[in-house]
Amino acid sequence: MNHYFKKILRYAYPYKKYAYLNIFFNILYALFSTLSFVALIPVLEIIFSNERSLGPKPIYEGITSAKDYAQEYLNYFIIESINNHGEFMVLMYMVGVIISLFLLKNLSNYLALFYATFLRNGVLKDLRNALYSKVVSFPLAFYSEKRKGDTISRLSGDVDEVKNSVLSVLEMIVREPLTIIAALIFMLFISAKLTLFVFLFLPISGFLISKVGKSLKKKSLKVQQEQGVFLSILEETMGGLRIIKAFHAEELFQKKFEDSNERFYKHSNQVMNRQNLASPLSELLGIITIGILLVYGGYLVFIDETLEASFFIGYIMLAYNILTPAKAIAKASYSLKRANGSAERILELLEAENTITDIENPVQKEGFDSTISIKNISFKYEDQYVLKDFSLEIPKGKTVALVGQSGSGKSTIANLLTRFYDVNKGSIEIDGVDIKNISKKSLRGLMGIVSQDSILFNDSVANNLKLGKPLATDVELMEAAEISNSYEFIKNLPDGFNTNIGDSGNKLSGGQKQRLSIARAVLKNPPIMILDEATSALDTESERLVQDALEKMMQNRTSIVIAHRLSTIQNADKIVVLSKGEIVEQGKHQELLEKKGVYYNLVEMQSLA
Template identity: 60%
Template sequence: MDDNLKKILPYALFYRKNIVWNVVFNVLYAVFSTLGFVMIIPVMNVLFGEEEKVTKLPKYEGIWKLKDYLSDTLYYYINHLTEVKGAEYALYLIIGIIIFIFLLKNLFGFLGLQHLMKLKTGVLRDFRDKMYDKIVDLPVSYYSEKRKGDVMARMLGDVNEVQNSFFAILELIVKEPLTIILTLIAMFSISWELTLFVFIFIPISGLIISKIGKSLKSQSTRAQQENGYMISVVEETLSGLKVVKGYNAEGYFKRIFNESVNRLYVLTNKIGKKNNLASPMSEFLGIATIAALLIYGGTLVLQDGTLSGGAFIGYIGMAYNILTPAKAISKASYQVKNGSAAAERVFEILETPNAIEDTVQSKNIESFNDKIAIKNVTFSYNGEYDVLKNFNLEIPKGKTVALVGQSGSGKSTIANLLMRFYDVEQGELLIDGTNIKYIKLVSLRDQLGLVTQDSIMFNGSIADNVRIGKLNATDEEVIDALKIANAYEFVQHLPEGINTNIGDAGGKLSGGQKQRISIARAVLKNPPIMVLDEATSALDTESERLVQDALEKMMANRTSVVIAHRLSTIQKADLIVVMNRGEIAEQGTHEELLTKNGTYAKLVSLQSFES
């Protein structure tokens, strides 16, 4: 059994009732499908006047003689009707029975497909839930190495491929094989000599089809990877559309996209050619076998007389009845190869270990009472170079500590570690003496509020975006938070107030407006510790004044870690830490650092000159 199929089975077994009913209805479908073609024989015999003369109603003598009992019973009524009302009435009886049998066959086929549909859509739903849970749970570091478009392709396209491909196996292992087996049994009971031709056809067909599909899985994997890359290009183009247009780079991105589309076009055609070849190849081999049957069977009818004309025509119908399930099996085997390649990509994400998650030792913290301590912390991204080197810092409760320094000095890394987006490699980060690795993530982040340089907005109303800080907040609480963040001033004049939609990524708002909405979100959360990562660096002077005023209101009587680029915004901080290449160059209050006339004084002088 395919390893990926084994991994899917637990999801499918949740819908075991649908599986059981699908199997039951598929068995009945196969039985009535075979029986329908068997009934052609008495029709032909009536037409040719070759029906058996049964004049006495037979008695049931057990399961082993069921075939003879049913056959003799049918011929008894055919003879009776022929004698009483004429042969045409006997023909009407048999045709009526055939119509009823095919009605039941198609009814059971429909019911089987209904249960298969519920199974497929149910597993698809569960897969998507599981994938989204995993995508959200994986740490930020995972997405620094992965293309978001590729993750989206796995979530959408590959999961769909698994649904469409793997569940063809239920048809593959029950409905179609059973139809073939029952038909072969019926054919064998009519003529074992002719049936040998069919047994020769099946392995030859399987061998040829397996040769054609040998490389299908690897090509499917490459096609799915290319599809992920193509979606990434679209996602990046839309995210950076202003840059694309501003630099007249439309042609460059169109070329990248077209190259990806062309590669996908070539791969899809190769895969499609092999998929499309399976059905006509199996049908051609089947027709070739039927041609051989016509030649050999015709000899048995015309020369030997060992086979009646009616039985021979019914036999040919049964032989042709094998072709449809044989084609379905060959097509399903191709789909399974596609599904296996897609499942590998899905399970690659589902089975990715989460480096940052709660452990047995993790515990909740109810409040923040003393201090944050960073002790001997060394950290690097992907082990390339140390961003922080043996870093030490204490942040007492109720104090504002500002981190300043050149780009790349490690300021934002401290925010990432404090929020536990990444884990420290050496040393430890403590809150009230407890290593944050042993604090439950939800509990840790309940104590922290975050305002970043890039104000992350979601497509929805202003109220929806603010309520991320407190999901059950009332409209009054949202408005109070907006007032503290100096945002209600502009929100109240919008067409629908706090219920105004702000567009994708907040595209209908200015940078300063988005930043104040972001601050309102943090105000509504009301955490004891606030982390501000260059919250004013991208704003104009007027917006900066409003945002800075909002920040000062928010930081009052609160522990704050402020990462600042503009030094004018952190002059009131209790402690300013100047960083250089992952180490502390100097620290003190604004006045103390100016007196030292060191790195900080030079930065203040430089920014004053620029102003």
């Protein structure tokens, strides 16, 4: 078994009782499955045997003569029973025994599958939970390198592939091999010579089946990867539908999707056709063996006369009974090879290193007392430094604005303060404590964020606002809505605070969405507020309402304002002007205007001087 899949099977440990019960009932299934065919031998003896004279009762003389003793005792028992009860009554009894054995066999099969369902779905649940936990714990940098659709594919398609294989593996390593072993034991007992052919057949067929299945893992990996590609295209299409339509790019995206889907189609066909070969190949090999057994068995019955016809027919039935589990093992082994590709992709995500983690026993920061200190930090996303030896002091209760051209590093500072990314050099301290030594939960608990993109979720207004304070009361919701100038439009919604705002809040206008984002930050009531170009995407009227809401929110709070529209930061305690990751000017609005430097030119460009 591939080591990737072994790692996945660790998730079966919490459900081991279901695994044990599954194994127990699979053992019973194998036993009753074999006995149901063995029980046909006495029936055949009753129907075909003309010998009805009762000889002396056979005597057991040791293991070496066990086969002859069993055959003679069976004949003795049948003849005695016929003499006492009649042929038809004995036949009825034996048919009753066979029906009971088949009933027990199928009941065992059902119970084995019943407990396997809990095992399989339990592994699926825990695997998805673990993957989702990883998805939300990874830093933002992880998703700048990965396609979202590929991640979605791993949580859906790959997990389903593994789920289907958990049951296949249980069948492969327990039920089917036990069924074959039980049948072979009885077959060996009936005729060692005939069974020699079966032992020759099993390794040959196993070798041929494994040869066909070798390329399955490689092909199935391509299938799962391509599924990730077209899911990414789908996700991008749905997110950017307005732009696609505006630029008449429907055909371009249709072509991209169809090309990916065509590759998926070809890889899937190759995988399925190889997998479909498992059953007919194993059956063909089995029938060839049955044919050889019929020829050689016929010789033993008619010419050599060392085997009774009823035992020979029972033997052939047992041999044929091996074919079904042999086919199942072949299919399960192919399924396992397919699942190994999916298991590899799942483990790649599960074992990916999270670069932003808490130290052991981190500081649990309950509040903010004095200063945020940014000390000589440098940071790069890839090769080029976005910030170089950047330093800044932000005292408690003050509003500091960061301005500059696009790409000057303004938003990067917000990402570093919240530890969405970690600095490459230098340090950021809150009250003298390096934020790397503060737990991420308590660090982010100190901060509220209102970003340029109003990120809302497909839920009610109330649940979107409660994101930072799940136990907020109706009164607190209303107060936050009033501070953010959003109460007026919320109360006019069909169900007020309980109105669903649609996917990404698309039932609301841009200004309404932004005011809800502010209300969410207000409700959380953090001591530090980060406003990342919170008004840049709004019209004049919406900007006025949002700016008013922001000013109310910033009262008595430490605020870091990243501004594109300079009209929004004229009252800041300090304005820091950045260019190419370095501070070029800092001071109050009027001071900077009087310098007639970079800030003055920025204001001039926005016609605000």
